[in-house]
Amino acid sequence: xxxxxHSALLTWYQHHQRKLPWRGEPxxxxxxxxxxxxxxxxxxxxxxxxxxxxxxxxxxxALARAEQEAVLKAWQxxxxxxxxxxxxxxxxxxxxxxxxxxxxxxxxxxxxxLGPYTAAAVASIVFGEPVAAVDGNVRRVLSRxxxxxxxxPKLVQEAADALLSALAQQKDARPGDWNQALxxxxxxxxxxxxxxxxxxxxxxxxxxxxxxERYPAARVRKQKSLELAALVLQGPAGVHLELRQGPVxxxxxxxxxxxxxxxxERLLARFGLDSAEPVGSVRHDFTHRKLLIRVYxxxxxxxxxxxxxPLSRLDRKILELVKAHxxxxx
Numbered sequence: 001x002x003x004x005x006h007s008a009l010l011t012w013y014q015h016h017q018r019k020l021p022w023r024g025e026p027x028x029x030x031x032x033x034x035x036x037x038x039x040x041x042x043x044x045x046x047x048x049x050x051x052x053x054x055x056x057x058x059x060x061x062a063l064a065r066a067e068q069e070a071v072l073k074a075w076q077x078x079x080x081x082x083x084x085x086x087x088x089x090x091x092x093x094x095x096x097x098x099x100x101x102x103x104x105x106x107x108x109x110x111x112x113x114l115g116p117y118t119a120a121a122v123a124s125i126v127f128g129e130p131v132a133a134v135d136g137n138v139r140r141v142l143s144r145x146x147x148x149x150x151x152x153p154k155l156v157q158e159a160a161d162a163l164l165s166a167l168a169q170q171k172d173a174r175p176g177d178w179n180q181a182l183x184x185x186x187x188x189x190x191x192x193x194x195x196x197x198x199x200x201x202x203x204x205x206x207x208x209x210x211x212x213e214r215y216p217a218a219r220v221r222k223q224k225s226l227e228l229a230a231l232v233l234q235g236p237a238g239v240h241l242e243l244r245q246g247p248v249x250x251x252x253x254x255x256x257x258x259x260x261x262x263x264x265e266r267l268l269a270r271f272g273l274d275s276a277e278p279v280g281s282v283r284h285d286f287t288h289r290k291l292l293i294r295v296y297x298x299x300x301x302x303x304x305x306x307x308x309x310p311l312s313r314l315d316r317k318i319l320e321l322v323k324a325h326x327x328x329x330x
Contacts, residue, residue: 002166005205006178012201013181018043018188021050023180028101028126029060035118036087040080043187049078063088064095072251072310079313085251086113103127125176130168132160133179137186143216144190144208150217225290229263231256231276232322233300239319240302241309248286253304254315257293264296273298279325284314297322 017023020043022034033053037046056074057063063071068088075084089112094101102108104127108119120133132138134157142159143151160182167173189196195212197203208215232255233240241253258266268276276296284291295318306319 002163003170005163005202006167006170008201008204009181009185010177013177013184016188017180017184021047028122030054031126032101032118032122033087035121036083036113037078039083039118041078045078049075060091060101061095061099063091068251069310076310077313081249081252081312082247083113090114103129105129105131121179124179128174128176130164130173130175132157132164132175133183134160135183135186137183137190138179140192140216141182141186141190144195144212145202145206147207147215149215221288223285223288223290225292227260227263228257228291228293229260229267230282230293230295230318231264231267231271232279232295232297232318233271233302234297234322235300235302237303238305240300241304241306241311244312249312249314251310252312252315253306253309254312255318264294267296271298271300280321282314282317282321284317293318295321 020034022030025031025034034046034050037050037053041049053074057066057071066088068085071084071088072081075081078084093111101122102111103123105119105123108114108122109116111119114122117133117135120129120131121135123129124131124133134153138160139151139156142148142156146159148155164175164178167178168175185200185202189200190212193213197206197209197212200206200209203209206212239255242256244250244252244254256267256270258264264276268274276298279295279297282291282293282295284293291314293314306316311319
């Protein structure tokens, strides 16, 4: 089965792969950047950020020399900013060690922000190392191929390893192409909803094709709901912004914000204000958090221009809400 399966999928990939700016790219840095972007961003969304980031930081050396704020500004809007912070640290670490990325999955795993999937993807695509890269697309393809409803990560990895090991026995095996073919199949044909089984190149080998929606069973994502208050302090020359800390939005700038209860009272006390005008509310979801932010505004001697600072999408939504509700004329 495996040789026919490999042949069918690789032939399909050769003729149907999407034309992506990092496909066939010989520069390891560019492939690495694409894989870091794709950790939490769909391909269509990642492409403009890929071009924008490379325009600003065309080499690993240029990225290493940059200030973190400039890196976050270039990443602005893409979300999951820990990726940008880790990529910046990675560049500094690699350049300090000589400027060459490790060529093995073990060496890549030792770098900031590179987990098993990203390290295996770069190692196989760029350096030809026969290691299986398992992302959400591959998990779904293999779960349907073997009719697994609730496969463990270990089971999926072992299946991916076995398929790649069988491929490695063939002449002119290209592990990077195989990994990309599996991912491409999951992204374009074996999709979560309404998969195109009729056009699937490996349908003849698929045990789950009769009811693909069963495989794998949907994961239940637990999200914590939080309520916060945000205080937008405005002056004739700008707004008041603060440098955020922490793993989620650390390194970005934003408006003062506190978690309920008692959030507004604490914000007012911090700035010595008696009151603030309510503007409205903003909802925003992170992977594990659902936020409801009540937004207030007040006059302040503020001078920051938000366009000059890296802001999260959440803070931009808050500022846009305030801009849409200007103070009425006195």
